[in-house]
Amino acid sequence: MLITIADVLVPADLEEVRGMLGSMRFEDGRATAGWSARLVKDNEQAREGAALTLLREKVSAAILGHEVFALAARPKALTPLTFARYGAGREYGPHVDNPLMNGIRTDVSFTLFLADPETYDGGELVIESVSGEEEVKLPAGHLVAYDSTSLHRVAPVTRGERMVAVGWAQSYVRDSARRELLFDLETAKRNLFARSGKTPEFDLLAKSSANLFRMWAEV
Structure with a gap:
């Protein structure tokens, strides 16, 4: 990336x-x-x-x-x-x-x-x-x-x-492709929130983004 x-x-x-x-x-x-x-x-x-x-x-x-x-x-x-x-x-x-x-x-x-x-x-x-x-x-x-x-x-x-x-x-995320995926999800999440507010779709994106980061993070 x-x-x-x-x-x-x-x-x-x-x-x-x-x-x-x-x-x-x-x-x-x-x-x-x-x-x-x-x-x-x-x-x-x-x-x-x-x-x-x-x-x-x-x-x-x-x-x-x-x-x-x-x-x-x-x-x-x-x-x-x-x-x-x-x-x-x-x-x-x-x-x-x-x-x-x-x-x-x-x-x-x-x-x-x-x-x-x-x-x-x-x-x-x-x-x-x-x-x-x-x-x-x-x-x-x-x-x-x-x-x-x-x-x-x-x-x-x-x-x-x-x-x-x-x-x-x-x-925290060693793999470049995973970092890019997290960045894209975060961008989509924020754009959706700016357009429509806190919708059920936003909550699903937020859940997926957070859980992928949790899965891949090295601490």
């Missing part, structure tokens, strides 16, 4: 995040890559420290507090966020994310875009699937979430600077 989510960061929060990143030091991103991904990773990441810890807390809270992300990912835990930048000529070649990070199983990968798309060229997140490649480049403050099992890459930046926050979620 691939989903884009608007306005995870509102403009005021986005400016605060950019300001905090502007005062941080960055280092070679290859230090956190696996042995094979290190061969194709060419970016910089915000350096560990107290300022990064505060920034992670702020942005993680915004992500976890967004209703659509919560329904799509069913997050049990998040890894510490990584704040990465790509200057002109930099990219991240094809790779798959590590299955475990910081003791957390990676079920859902996500990228939160922090730079306005008109300020840089290239830098699309390219996600591979059986139907081909899908390129994603979103407005600042918007997020894309997708299955961590996917091969993906970041296209070369040819002008300006790409700035993103990336992270991974362990889901």
